[in-house]
Amino acid sequence: MQLENERRGGSLVVRVKGRLDAATTPAFEAHCQQALAEGERNLILDFGPLEYISSAGLRGVLATAKAAGAAGGEFTLANARGLVREVLDISGFLRMFRVVDSLDTPDAKA
Numbered sequence: 001m002q003l004e005n006e007r008r009g010g011s012l013v014v015r016v017k018g019r020l021d022a023a024t025t026p027a028f029e030a031h032c033q034q035a036l037a038e039g040e041r042n043l044i045l046d047f048g049p050l051e052y053i054s055s056a057g058l059r060g061v062l063a064t065a066k067a068a069g070a071a072g073g074e075f076t077l078a079n080a081r082g083l084v085r086e087v088l089d090i091s092g093f094l095r096m097f098r099v100v101d102s103l104d105t106p107d108a109k110a
Contacts, residue, residue: 001016001017001018001019001020001024001027001028002016002017002018003015003016003017003027003028003031004017005035006046008044008103010041010042011042011043011044011074011076012035012040012042012043012044013044013045013046013078013103014031014032014035014043014044014045014046015046015048015049016028016045016046016047016049016050017049017050017051018049018050018051018052019050019051019052019053019054019057020050020052020053020054020056020057020060020061021052021053021054021056021057022054022056024057025054025056025057025059025060026060028057028060028064029060029063029064032064032067032068033064033067036067036068036071036073040073041068041071041072041073041074042068042073042074042075042076043064043068043073043074043075043076044076044077044078044100044103045061045064045075045076045077045078046078046079046103047077047078047079047080047081047084048078048079048080048081050080050084051084052083052084053084053087053088058087058088058091058093061077061093062093065096065097074098075097075098076097076098076099076100077093077094077097077098077099077100078099078100078101078102078103079100079101079102079103080094080099
């Protein structure tokens with residue numbers, strides 16, 4: 001898994017590439033927690049380059065969303081496609097969180 005940060009207005013976009021599974025989720029959570037600890041409030045997870053997400057990955061996303069909410073921020077999922085989108089849909093995440101299909105839509109801006 002690779003993580004890249006990008007500033008978009010008042011939000012931090014965390015681009016997640018590769019696999020979000022039991023082996024990589026702890027690093028993902030630590031990365032997002034560090035951003036929140038450094039003062040970030042609005043997180044957008046860009047899942048465009050994400051190839052796979054497991055139940056452990058879903059738990060990590062949920063923990064990150066809760067942490068962003070507890071910090072008074074916004075949480076958004078972006079660019080989920082293919083099997084990743086299917087898993088997010090089946091798990092109910094597409095109904096629980098703000099979801100945008102592109103980072104260029106007005107809805108993606110926090």
